Amino acid sequence: AQTVTQSQPEMSVQEAETVTLSCTYDTSENNYYLFWYKQPPSRQMILVIRQEAYKQQNATENRFSVNFQKAAKSFSLKISDSQLGDTAMYFCAFMPQSAAGNMLTFGGGTRLMVKP
Amino acid sequence: DAGITQSPRYKITETGRQVTLMCHQTWSHSYMFWYRQDLGHGLRLIYYSAAADITDKGEVPDGYVVSRSKTENFPLTLESATRSQTSVYFCASSPGLGSGETQYFGPGTRLLVL
Numbered sequence: 046a047q048t049v050t051q052s053q054p055e056m057s058v059q060e061a062e063t064v065t066l067s068c069t070y071d072t073s074e075n076n077y078y079l080f081w082y083k084q085p086p087s088r089q090m091i092l093v094i095r096q097e098a099y100k101q102q103n104a105t106e107n108r109f110s111v112n113f114q115k116a117a118k119s120f121s122l123k124i125s126d127s128q129l130g131d132t133a134m135y136f137c138a139f140m141p142q143s144a145a146g147n148m149l150t151f152g153g154g155t156r157l158m159v160k161p
Numbered sequence: 162d163a164g165i166t167q168s169p170r171y172k173i174t175e176t177g178r179q180v181t182l183m184c185h186q187t188w189s190h191s192y193m194f195w196y197r198q199d200l201g202h203g204l205r206l207i208y209y210s211a212a213a214d215i216t217d218k219g220e221v222p223d224g225y226v227v228s229r230s231k232t233e234n235f236p237l238t239l240e241s242a243t244r245s246q247t248s249v250y251f252c253a254s255s256p257g258l259g260s261g262e263t264q265y266f267g268p269g270t271r272l273l274v275l
Contacts, residue, residue, distance in 0.1 A: 049203075078262050090204075090251060090266035136203050140262055148219065149194075149264060151203030 047072045049139050051152035058127045059160050065112075066122045066155045068137030076142035079113065079120045080149070085133040093135070096120065098142075124157075132159045164188075167252050167267040175275050180239045182270050184252030191257040193235040194219075194264060195227065197248040204251060210235055211257070242274045 048071045058064035070079070081093040096104045096113050103111050108128075112121045124131055137152040165186040174180050184193065191212050196204035196219075206219030208227040216227050224246060226238045235254075239246055249271050253264040 080263070082266075088249060088269045090253075090269075092263055092265070095263055138203075142262075148206055148209065149204075151205075153203050 047074070047139050047141065047150045049137055049150050049152035051135075051137055051155050053155045054153070055156045055158070057158040057160055058124075060127055060129060062127055063123060063125045064127055064157065066124075066135050066137075066157065068120045068122070068152055070118050070120065070137075070139045070150075070152075072118070072139065072141065074141040074143060078140045078142065079111075080138040080140070081109070081111070081120075081122045082136045082138060082151075083131075083133045084136065084154075085130075090136075094122070127159045129159050129161060131157060133157060165252060165254055165265055165267040167250075167270050169270060170268065171271050173273045173275065174242050176243060177241050180242050180272065182237045182239075182250055182252075182272070184235045184237070184267060186233055186235075186252075186254040186265075186267075188254060188256075188265075189232060190254035190265075191232075192255045192264075193229065194253040194255075195225070195235070195237045196251045196253065197221065197246075198251060198269075199248050207237065207250075239272075242272075244274050246272065247274045248272060 077098045079096045083091045094106045108125045134154045136154045138149045168183045194209045195207040210216045210229040252267040255264045
């Protein structure tokens with residue numbers, strides 16, 4: 046069974062600054078996918094970024110980038126030039142490639158507050 | 162509009178009643194999922210479906226029933242609602258392994274069981 050741990054229940058950052066959210070996971074799988082989802086106050090789950098474990102290059106999407114350390118089983122999210130609209134819950138999620146059904150395992154979430 | 166929709170968005174019911182939450186997607190995705198999210202927690206998988214007429218249990222299936230007679234619909238039924246089933250329910254879909262693994266979520270249904 047896979048587990049995903051987000052050790053920071055809450056974080057805050059000043060607008061325009063950079064913040065890093067931590068995520069670690071435990072698995073015996075070699076091929077898998079990792080995701081970060083954002084959940085703003087509207088409760089909608091929005092995909093932020095995804096990473097394939099077989100790719101060594103870290104994924105980036107505009108202001109969002111990840112630091113994927115496969116050996117350490119770590120998958121942190123960096124948000125650059127934070128904006129007020131980044132205020133949300135952020136969930137890290139894991140999906141083994143072998144999974145029958147694309148099953149995602151979520152971490153407990155990190156609540157991020159961007160302050161003006 | 163294209164995408165994934167859920168209905169109702171809000172529901173209040175009483176203990177023991179049957180409740181059905183609807184999920185509809187217009188992408189013709191093979192996979193569909195139901196999750197529940199409880200206060201302060203991440204999402205936990207209730208049931209999933211790989212295709213029409215194929216369903217399987219997730220992490221927390223007890224008390225729930227699903228069906229999938231058509232690719233685009235995946236209703237979730239609480240046969241006899243309990244207070245512990247008060248939660249926010251999310252439906253999601255994905256093209257499937259080998260075709261794109263990302264799951265896309267509906268807006269959620271807030272269910273209150275009195």
